[in-house]
Amino acid sequence: MATPATPFRRRVRAPGRLSAARRNARRLDSHLAEKVDVRELSHLEQLVTTSEPDRHPNEWQVATAYLGLVPSDLDPGLPSDTSWHPADNLPETAFDHGAIISAGRERLRAKLSYTNIGFALAPHAFSISELRDLYTAGLEHEVSATNLQRVLLRRELLEATGELRASGPSGGRPAALYRFRSRMLSITDQFAVLRPPGQHG
Amino acid sequence: MATPATPFRRRVRAPGRLSAARRNARRLDSHLAEKVDVRELSHLEQLVTTSEPDRHPNEWQVATAYLGLVPSDLDPGLPSDTSWHPADNLPETAFDHGAIISAGRERLRAKLSYTNIGFALAPHAFSISELRDLYTAGLEHEVSATNLQRVLLRRELLEATGELRASGPSGGRPAALYRFRSRMLSITDQFAVLRPPGQHG
DNA sequence: GCAAAAGTGTTCTGGCTACACCCATGG
DNA sequence: CCATGGGTGTAGCCAGAACACTTTTGC
Numbered sequence: 473m474a475t476p477a478t479p480f481r482r483r484v485r486a487p488g489r490l491s492a493a494r495r496n497a498r499r500l501d502s503h504l505a506e507k508v509d510v511r512e513l514s515h516l517e518q519l520v521t522t523s524e525p526d527r528h529p530n531e532w533q534v535a536t537a538y539l540g541l542v543p544s545d546l547d548p549g550l551p552s553d554t555s556w557h558p559a560d561n562l563p564e565t566a567f568d569h570g571a572i573i574s575a576g577r578e579r580l581r582a583k584l585s586y587t588n589i590g591f592a593l594a595p596h597a598f599s600i601s602e603l604r605d606l607y608t609a610g611l612e613h614e615v616s617a618t619n620l621q622r623v624l625l626r627r628e629l630l631e632a633t634g635e636l637r638a639s640g641p642s643g644g645r646p647a648a649l650y651r652f653r654s655r656m657l658s659i660t661d662q663f664a665v666l667r668p669p670g671q672h673g
Numbered sequence: 674m675a676t677p678a679t680p681f682r683r684r685v686r687a688p689g690r691l692s693a694a695r696r697n698a699r700r701l702d703s704h705l706a707e708k709v710d711v712r713e714l715s716h717l718e719q720l721v722t723t724s725e726p727d728r729h730p731n732e733w734q735v736a737t738a739y740l741g742l743v744p745s746d747l748d749p750g751l752p753s754d755t756s757w758h759p760a761d762n763l764p765e766t767a768f769d770h771g772a773i774i775s776a777g778r779e780r781l782r783a784k785l786s787y788t789n790i791g792f793a794l795a796p797h798a799f800s801i802s803e804l805r806d807l808y809t810a811g812l813e814h815e816v817s818a819t820n821l822q823r824v825l826l827r828r829e830l831l832e833a834t835g836e837l838r839a840s841g842p843s844g845g846r847p848a849a850l851y852r853f854r855s856r857m858l859s860i861t862d863q864f865a866v867l868r869p870p871g872q873h874g
Numbered sequence: 875g876c877a878a879a880a881g882t883g884t885t886c887t888g889g890c891t892a893c894a895c896c897c898a899t900g901g
Numbered sequence: 902c903c904a905t906g907g908g909t910g911t912a913g914c915c916a917g918a919a920c921a922c923t924t925t926t927g928c
Contacts, residue, residue, distance in 0.1 A: 521722035521737055534735050536722055601880075618881075619918060626916085643927035644879030661916095663866045669918075671864065671888095802907075819908075820891060827889085844900035845906030868890070 508540065512548045515541040515592035515657060519575050522568060539576040544606060545595040577612070584610050585666045587659050588629045591652035597633050599647030613668035627661055629653060709741065713749040716742040716793035716858060720776050723769060740777040742793040745807060778813070785811050786867045788860050789830045792853035798834050800848035814869035828862055830854060 510516065519537040542548060550556065557563060559577060583589040584607060593606045603624075604617040624630045631653050636646040711717065720738040743749060751757065758764060760778060784790040785808060794807045804825075805818040825831045832854050837847040 518721055520719055521735075534722075599880085616918075618920090621881080623917065639879070639926050641927075642878060643925090644877090645881075645925035647880060663868050663872065664916075665864045665866055667864050667917075671918085800907085817891075819893090822908080824890070840899050840906075842900080843905055844898090845904090846898040846908075848907060865889080870891075872891085 508548050508550065510540075512542060512546055513540040514543050514655075515539075515589060517579070519572060519579065522572075524567070537572045537576070539579055541580070541589070541592040543595055544593055544602075580610050581612060586661050586664045587657060588652060588654060589657055590624075590629070591655045592657070594652065597635065597649045597651050599637050599649060601647065603650070607666075611666060611668070615666070616669075623666070627664070629660055709749050709751065711741075713743060713747055714741040715744050715856075716740075716790060718780070720773060720780065723773075725768070738773045738777070740780055742781070742790070744796055745794055745803075746796040781811050782813060787862050787865045788858060789853060789855060790858055791825075791830070792856045793858070795853065798836065798850045798852050800838050800850060802848065804851070808867075812867060812869070816867070817870075824867070828865070830861055 517539050519539050521534060521536040523532055523534045559573070562573065565573065580589070590603065590606065590610075593610060594603055600621045601617045604615050604620050607615045607620060621630075629652060630650045633649045633651050635649040637649055639646045718740050720740050722735060722737040724733055724735045760774070763774065781790070791804065791807065791811075794811065795804055801822045802818045805816050805821050808816045808821060822831075830853060831851045834850045834852050836850040838850055840847045
């Protein structure tokens with residue numbers, strides 16, 4: 473996937489500003505909300521905290537990075553000084569921001585395997601191939617819709633809604649729609665791993 | 674394993690004090706060192722940062738928890754107001770400390786599967802059954818020395834030193850000694866998982 | 875009919891677990 | 902010689918990957 477319109481994106485630093493994902497450590501709910509409406513985030517978890525004693529002349533500053541996920545059918549508005557960037561086409565980043573972004577992607581990648589975190593990326597109802605695209609982007613490797621469907625059904629993470637999506641202008645069988653059984657993050661399969669193609673397993 | 678003398682332990686709060694693992698966020702090297710000599714830690718990684726705006730009347734306090742590992746053949750000295758506790762027989766913990774400790778154990782458990790982090794728990798040279806005890810404690814489930822040996826050799830994490838450990842007073846074949854090939858933490862097998870017994874796979 | 879997209883049936887794989895068996899030492 | 906602890910050989914298992922094939926739509 474060459475990430476044309478990667479379905480998940482991550483807040484990064486806009487020129488001259490800290491993004492919402494990197495505010496000074498203060499009360500989370502009141503300050504992340506300055507940039508993105510936290511209520512639109514389907515998942516939020518802490519990544520790392522860095523202290524940068526040199527930045528400010530009189531006091532140590534502590535910055536905490538968060539990973540926030542947004543369902544693919546939402547596009548939260550941002551203030552004009554902040555913007556979205558596809559995760560694999562980021563502008564230059566300063567300091568350790570590159571490492572933090574890697575950590576975020578890595579965290580998502582891992583949790584896609586053994587938790588139901590997909591619910592945080594997906595709309596309430598979706599076809600398997602739509603979900604496949606989300607997993608492909610999150611896992612950073614190709615995923616087969618065929619197998620994804622069976623893995624997630626076997627694990628009982630998904631259930632069919634009974635609805636069908638009308639087929640597109642070029643035809644094709646209408647897709648059955650599914651939803652996540654639960655929208656609470658939980659470790660559903662402690663030891664499960666989704667491997668990239670070519671890594672037989 | 675009912676944890677008789679669990680070979681890994683974790684700093685926890687002693688009455689009326691924060692342990693070294695939970696100091697206020699300041700420069701790490703200078704403040705963890707107040708309690709434990711950081712140079713004795715074979716591994717140190719950040720867990721979570723919590724801000725507790727209510728604790729101090731005039732300022733927000735930010736506390737960062739770390740997971741530090743010590744090789745099983747060392748026993749770092751502590752100040753008299755601090756002490757070691759076996760991880761599954763802890764004194765009462767306050768606030769979110771219980772969750773933080775779980776997070777630490779969980780982190781170790783996960784990394785034992787897909788990294789070479791065992792080097793941080795083990796002495797420089799060890800027998801497989803000694804290592805097995807460390808893995809058993811860290812993974813929190815029984816581990817077969819037989820299979821552990823082969824898994825870690827196949828992954829090329831271990832190498833034989835060529836030395837033998839003299840057999841004990843009750844006899845038994847002398848154990849071959851091994852060492853970790855590398856003592857730098859690295860993700861050696863991204864998709865590997867060590868499962869508990871009874872979870873065929 | 876034919877292309878496109880979705881879905882099903884089935885086989886294959888490989889890393890890990892399980893288990894039977896062999897080796898070296900002490901007393 | 903036998904108990905004890907260490908080590909090897911090999912079979913079994915199963916989640917998930919691979920792939921062939923069937924179903925449903927648009928034109």
